[in-house]
Amino acid sequence: MTENAPVITVTNLIKQFGRFAALRGITAEFAGAKLYAILGDNGAGKTTLLRTLAGLSQPSSGQVSILAAREFRDICQHIGYMAHPSLLYDEMSGIENLEYFARLYGIADGTRCAEVIRSVGLDPDLPRPVGQYSQGMRQRMSLARALLNDPKILLLDEPFSNVDAHSATEMARLLARIRDEGKTILVVTHQASLLENVADEFVWMEYGKIVERTHALKAESKV
Numbered sequence: 001m002t003e004n005a006p007v008i009t010v011t012n013l014i015k016q017f018g019r020f021a022a023l024r025g026i027t028a029e030f031a032g033a034k035l036y037a038i039l040g041d042n043g044a045g046k047t048t049l050l051r052t053l054a055g056l057s058q059p060s061s062g063q064v065s066i067l068a069a070r071e072f073r074d075i076c077q078h079i080g081y082m083a084h085p086s087l088l089y090d091e092m093s094g095i096e097n098l099e100y101f102a103r104l105y106g107i108a109d110g111t112r113c114a115e116v117i118r119s120v121g122l123d124p125d126l127p128r129p130v131g132q133y134s135q136g137m138r139q140r141m142s143l144a145r146a147l148l149n150d151p152k153i154l155l156l157d158e159p160f161s162n163v164d165a166h167s168a169t170e171m172a173r174l175l176a177r178i179r180d181e182g183k184t185i186l187v188v189t190h191q192a193s194l195l196e197n198v199a200d201e202f203v204w205m206e207y208g209k210i211v212e213r214t215h216a217l218k219a220e221s222k223v
Contacts, residue, residue, distance in 0.1 A: 013062035013144040022048040024208035040205035046188040054081040080151035086142040090131030094125040129198045138165030154185045
């Protein structure tokens, strides 16, 4: 698969919750080794789209193809998902959290957890429980959890939420480095300005549809 070939393809994707349609016939492709900023107001369908791509929500109709596979179980090991909540265990240290998730992934490499924690700018030897971390540290640790299985695709839901400006800028730079390593990243965010110099493309959603896609250099005036 070439770098610019689509790694994610959705075709007429619809997701309904009762009579409410959260996704309304989305058809789109996302190429490899790119960082996409998914933008839109609350209720636009951004998180629903991300959860559907992550296999956490089944579409009502339409098709999702990831890495040329239509069955999520065939590619789930290649997906890293960071939810809006951190999904970390507050009573455990950072390394204890990752060691727990490593066992769930079946990761036997004892050095992988420490390696990933360092990659997000944290100290794996920090004994402090995650419940005592700052919000910026929690978000970095949550990102480390998403990176633990060395996924090809990262799906991040509001990674900059409640993070101070310096930490958010550092995290944006980290995402750029991860993208440059060849990973495809979709970031749902309300803070598009943080990705002005990082994202390859801005994707705007309204009422469950993608209404505009703009390459980064052309998006500066709108963002």
